[in-house]
Amino acid sequence: MPELPEVESTVRSLRKEVLGKTFVGGWQESGKDWVERAKGKKVVNIERVGKNILLLLDDGYTMLVHLRMTGYLLLGNWKYKDNEWIAEEKDLEERSNRFLRFILFLDDGRSLALSDARKFAKVSFISRKEERDLRRNLGPDPFSLSKKDFLSLLKGKKREIKPLLMDQSFLAGIGNIYASEILFKAKINPKKKSYLLNEEEIESIYCHMKDILEKAIELKGDSTSDYRLTDGSKGGYQERHLVYKREGLPCFDCHSRIKRSTVGNRGTYFCPKCQKL
Secondary structure, eight states: OOOHHHHHHHHHHHHHHTTTOBEEEEEESSSSOHHHHHTTOBEEEEEEETTEEEEEETTSEEEEEEOTTTEEEEEEOEEEETTEEEESSSGGGSGGGOOEEEEEEETTSOEEEEEETTSOOEEEEEEHHHHHHHHHHSOOOGGGOOHHHHHHHHTTOOSBHHHHHHOTTTSSSOOHHHHHHHHHHHTOOTTSBGGGOOHHHHHHHHHHHHHHHHHHHHTTOOOSSSOOOTTSOOOSGGGGOSSTTOTTSBOTTTOOBOEEEEETTEEEEEOTTTTOO
């Protein structure tokens, strides 16, 4: 699932390419008529809230896109031929970029499309009030927190630290990939109860959280699975994994074998020596 760095990378691209543009039409595979709802609307702002992409429209509504498991947005040009949409750009021709669910035509001649192999992505049009409710129901953004804020946020929590970091009502944006990476750098076992963390450990999580998320954004996200950039190319963070998807490979610090376990009903990767419970 695309997490904060992937969504932030997408939003930054959309701000450059889509902000100020108007949707003039489009096509969609099935379901609610997103095309008709967007038609004639100008994009006046684009924001990331947690893992959500918000395209604020000039009619007072917001187009919300949550990429879920396999969704991502693409920018380019497509032609409809033999009952399928054919991309005109080379990077968009990759097979994983062909699961198009909708295409919105922009007034500059290009298009914004959603590719989603498993059809889990969520698209909706919400009012500004619903947008405020969304923000209120999510936890703070990691980049909005000071070290003092983070210490306060953890105070009184009694859950295992990895599921807590992934809880979007606690902290918005972090998922399985980056929670695994952050805890490895902080040398904390993903099953450790949050109330057992001392101040030094909490500060370590906080610092590495910022560093890893910033590095992942710099590398334009993680394309281990389906995620692609808006031009159809891959991000680069998968080349920098410390533990995620490295089961059986040697730890970069102590050379022990990385293990995979289940924590909070999710698979997690850790070093049994560096992150001893």
